[in-house]
Amino acid sequence: GENVEQHPSTLSVQEGDSAVIKCTYSDSASNYFPWYKQELGKRPQLIIDIRSNVGEKKDQRIAVTLNKTAKHFSLHITETQPEDSAVYFCAASRWDSNYQLIWGAGTKLIIKP
Amino acid sequence: EAQVTQNPRYLITVTGKKLTVTCSQNMNHEYMSWYRQDPGLGLRQIYYSMNVEVTDKGDVPEGYKVSRKEKRNFPLILESPSPNQTSLYFCASSSGQIAYEQYFGPGTRLTVT
Numbered sequence: 001g002e003n004v005e006q007h008p009s010t011l012s013v014q015e016g017d018s019a020v021i022k023c024t025y026s027d028s029a030s031n032y033f034p035w036y037k038q039e040l041g042k043r044p045q046l047i048i049d050i051r052s053n054v055g056e057k058k059d060q061r062i063a064v065t066l067n068k069t070a071k072h073f074s075l076h077i078t079e080t081q082p083e084d085s086a087v088y089f090c091a092a093s094r095w096d097s098n099y100q101l102i103w104g105a106g107t108k109l110i111i112k113p
Numbered sequence: 114e115a116q117v118t119q120n121p122r123y124l125i126t127v128t129g130k131k132l133t134v135t136c137s138q139n140m141n142h143e144y145m146s147w148y149r150q151d152p153g154l155g156l157r158q159i160y161y162s163m164n165v166e167v168t169d170k171g172d173v174p175e176g177y178k179v180s181r182k183e184k185r186n187f188p189l190i191l192e193s194p195s196p197n198q199t200s201l202y203f204c205a206s207s208s209g210q211i212a213y214e215q216y217f218g219p220g221t222r223l224t225v226t
Contacts, residue, residue, distance in 0.1 A: 009153075034214075043203060043217035044156070089155060100171065101215070105155040 002027040004092050006104025014112050019080055021107045023090035024072040030092040033073045034101070035064060038087045047088075048075070077109075085111045115140045119204050119218035126194060127226055134189045134221050136204030144207045145187040146171070146215070147179065149200040156203070162187055194225040 003026040013019045023033075034049035050057045050064045050073065057064050061080075066073040077084055090104040117138045126132055138145065146161040148171075158171030162181040176198055178190040187206075191198060204218040 006155075036215075043219055044215075045217070046214045049214075100158060100161070103156040105153060 002030060002092055002094070002100075002102040004090060004102050004104045006090050006107055008107060009105065010108045010110070012110040012112060013080055015080055015082065017080055019075075019077045019084070019109055021075045021088055021090070021109070022072060023074070023092075023104050024070075025092040025102075026071070027092070027094060028068075028071060029094045032093045033064070033066060034091050035062075035075050036089045036091070038089065038106075040086070044089060080109075080111050082111050082113065085109060115216070117204055117206055117216050117218040119202075119221050121221060122219060123222045125224045125226065128195055129193050132191050132194060132223075134191075134202060134204075134223070136187045136189065136218055137185050138187075138204075138206040138216070139185065140206060140208070140216065141184065142206035142208050142216070143184070144213075145181065146205045147177070147187070147189045148203045148205065149173065149198075150203060150220075151200050159189070159202075191223075194223075196225050199223060199225050 006023045031052035035047050036044040037047045038044040048059050048062050048064050050066050061078045063076045087106045087108050089106050091101040093101045120135045143164050147159040148156045150156050157173045159177050160179040162168045165184050168179050202221045205215040207213045207215045
């Protein structure tokens with residue numbers, strides 16, 4: 001079955017710098033890759049997602065890139081701000097997986113003032 | 114307001130005492146799911162449901178039961194809770210297929226002593 005590995009487990013960056021979180025997946029048939037943000041004490045919320053027919057997607061300061069050959073996808077946050085501090089989860093799914101998302105273990109992002 | 118609700122939000126119980134955590138959504142979503150979240154392990158799916166009377170096991174179903182008698186409700190049942198089921202539980206719903214955004218409930222913090 002699918003396995004998703006997420007790195008790093010903790011990332012500390014200076015406010016204003018960029019942050020990159022990487023996930024690798026094992027099932028080459030996976031075709032949907034969402035990223036969720038979970039602030040402390042809150043529920044996870046979708047921030048961006050990408051399907052396998054595109055290589056990059058942007059939404060203001062966040063972007064996701066997908067490398068299908070290497071089976072990895074990354075979340076990029078530019079010009080980080082204090083409100084970006086949270087735990088970020090990646091996930092992967094395939095169209096015939098009976099509605100199962102396989103999740104990474106999460107990355108705690110710390111923005112230093 | 115479109116939302117997913119869970120009750121109770123916090124629960125402390127003893128080993129072996131049956132309990133039910135309720136989940137309800139008002140978005141007419143077909144797909145609902147239960148996750149548990151433990152430090153360092155991310156989100157692990159317990160059970161999911163693709164529609165009324167259609168449920169299936171996720172990655173960690175042992176010790177849990179679910180039912181989907183109505184489209185809006187998806188209760189999680191622990192018939193004989195054990196300490197290793199101490200965790201943060203999230204219910205989620207989405208409009209149909211897994212590639213759509215999942216809306217999470219606020220979470221239920223369960224402690225089994």
